[in-house]
Amino acid sequence: MAFELVTTLDELWEGDMESFDVGDKEILLIHLEGGEVIATQAICPHQQFELVEGELKNAELTCKAHLWRFDLNKCAGINPAHAKLARYPVRVDGDSIYVDPDGDTPKIAHS
Amino acid sequence: MVESALTARTAKVVTADSGQFACAEGDTLLRAALRAGVAATYECNSGGCGTCKFTPSEGKFEQVQDEPNGLTERDHRKGRMLACQSVPTGDCTVSLVLDPEASRAPTPQVRNGVVVDRRELTYDLTELTVQTHRPAPFLPGQFAMVSLAHKAADPMARLKAERAYSMSNLPNSDGIWQFQIKEVPGGAVSGHLARTATEGTRLVLDAPYGHAYLKDTGRDILCIAGGSGLAPMVSVARGLSERADAQERSLLFFYGGRAVRDLCAEEFVTEAADRLHDVTLVEVLSEAEPDTWAGLTGFVHEVLERYEIPDLLRRDIYIAGPPAMTDAVVRLLVLEVQVSATNVYYDRFF
Numbered sequence: 001m002a003f004e005l006v007t008t009l010d011e012l013w014e015g016d017m018e019s020f021d022v023g024d025k026e027i028l029l030i031h032l033e034g035g036e037v038i039a040t041q042a043i044c045p046h047q048q049f050e051l052v053e054g055e056l057k058n059a060e061l062t063c064k065a066h067l068w069r070f071d072l073n074k075c076a077g078i079n080p081a082h083a084k085l086a087r088y089p090v091r092v093d094g095d096s097i098y099v100d101p102d103g104d105t106p107k108i109a110h111s
Numbered sequence: 112m113v114e115s116a117l118t119a120r121t122a123k124v125v126t127a128d129s130g131q132f133a134c135a136e137g138d139t140l141l142r143a144a145l146r147a148g149v150a151a152t153y154e155c156n157s158g159g160c161g162t163c164k165f166t167p168s169e170g171k172f173e174q175v176q177d178e179p180n181g182l183t184e185r186d187h188r189k190g191r192m193l194a195c196q197s198v199p200t201g202d203c204t205v206s207l208v209l210d211p212e213a214s215r216a217p218t219p220q221v222r223n224g225v226v227v228d229r230r231e232l233t234y235d236l237t238e239l240t241v242q243t244h245r246p247a248p249f250l251p252g253q254f255a256m257v258s259l260a261h262k263a264a265d266p267m268a269r270l271k272a273e274r275a276y277s278m279s280n281l282p283n284s285d286g287i288w289q290f291q292i293k294e295v296p297g298g299a300v301s302g303h304l305a306r307t308a309t310e311g312t313r314l315v316l317d318a319p320y321g322h323a324y325l326k327d328t329g330r331d332i333l334c335i336a337g338g339s340g341l342a343p344m345v346s347v348a349r350g351l352s353e354r355a356d357a358q359e360r361s362l363l364f365f366y367g368g369r370a371v372r373d374l375c376a377e378e379f380v381t382e383a384a385d386r387l388h389d390v391t392l393v394e395v396l397s398e399a400e401p402d403t404w405a406g407l408t409g410f411v412h413e414v415l416e417r418y419e420i421p422d423l424l425r426r427d428i429y430i431a432g433p434p435a436m437t438d439a440v441v442r443l444l445v446l447e448v449q450v451s452a453t454n455v456y457y458d459r460f461f
Contacts, residue, residue, distance in 0.1 A: 019185075110211045
């Protein structure tokens with residue numbers, strides 16, 4: 001387990017998301033309404049699109065490219081349901097957000 | 112001439128997973144991968160969709176278009192490029208993303224062809240029949256990159272001059288390729304092809320490409336076509352009607368146009384009707400004068416929303432048309448009706 005400092009709550013407000021390079025991974029951080037911070041893969045498991053360019057509504061993230069939709073609470077697909085997202089461990093310490101990039105691997109889904 | 116030019120010199124492409132393949136001089140990274148049987152991800156092969164992004168780690172690339180729509184500001188910052196727009200100038204090392212699903216599609220090849228027939232389908236839509244020496248292997252719904260032979264003096268000139276056109280016929284061993292070319296005002300290739308291609312015009316085809324081809328699922332089908340998206344949907348309908356289980360398959364075919372003078376789908380859809388269990392054509396016009404049209408009016412997605420399709424969630428859905436139409440239809444189906452995103456097939460050109 002190697003947590004790395006990625007950003008701060010001051011930079012990533014509630015309802016915001018941003019992608020970062022952490023270790024050898026591209027990771028998307030989402031600060032959900034209500035306060036929870038989720039770390040998942042930056043690239044859609046379907047094809048080569050940055051999820052950060054999609055639409056975030058509460059805990060629902062819709063990829064811009066083919067409208068694949070994910071429930072960030074579960075890091076799982078809503079449509080299609082078989083899709084999965086990686087979930088990296090997050091630790092919030094004061095204002096600082098730490099992520100362990102070795103805690104998971106990016107998922108790939110067939111269409 | 113073009114075929115031999117492609118085999119002159121090759122660059123070695125090494126991929127992040129230590130695989131490697133040869134790239135003929137002047138070929139794009141994407142096409143070289145596909146020709147070598149490497150299933151790199153892509154959709155439009157025209158710089159628009161952004162599906163073929165890759166990260167180069169060594170080597171130099173010449174770009175077909177300087178500012179392709181498929182790259183965002185973020186991609187530029189991260190040094191990503193489009194494999195369909197990047198021509199290696201020598202050996203290179205790249206990180207390509209592979210499609211987890213192996214494609215059944217034949218590998219693309221460059222062919223010289225000649226126009227053998229020209230038929231006006233509407234005032235601005237022309238069917239061209241092209242003959243090549245070698246067979247025409249593709250899957251119903253796929254497309255070809257087409258250029259005028261005299262504009263394809265060298266590989267880069269060909270890449271810059273060509274446009275994607277879907278085949279409307281079925282694969283065959285006679286080397287026959289049919290396209291439907293819409294006259295686009297100002298469109299260099301489309302306008303020129305639609306106006307001037309006649310019997311004897313020499314073309315270069317690089318084909319086949321595309322993933323929105325007829326699948327082997329056994330489900331009934333909904334085709335939604337608009338404008339020049341008619342061609343691939345006609346091919347899908349024809350392909351369905353040639354299947355062994357055609358007698359058990361139903362086809363619902365939506366065609367959207369502006370006015371009565373755009374209507375031309377009927378001959379193709381009725382052609383498939385005898386062999387299928389059930390065929391329905393729904394024509395929708397967005398700008399028809401009431402005294403000229405008694406049928407459905409509006410945009411295709413608006414009519415689709417009102418149209419009762421009881422088994423919609425169980426159908427395979429194929430879509431081809433102008434980007435605005437495709438986008439509106441996919442949003443309706445996937446986000447509102449909640450059709451499974453994996454039952455909807457289209458190649459994004461935007």
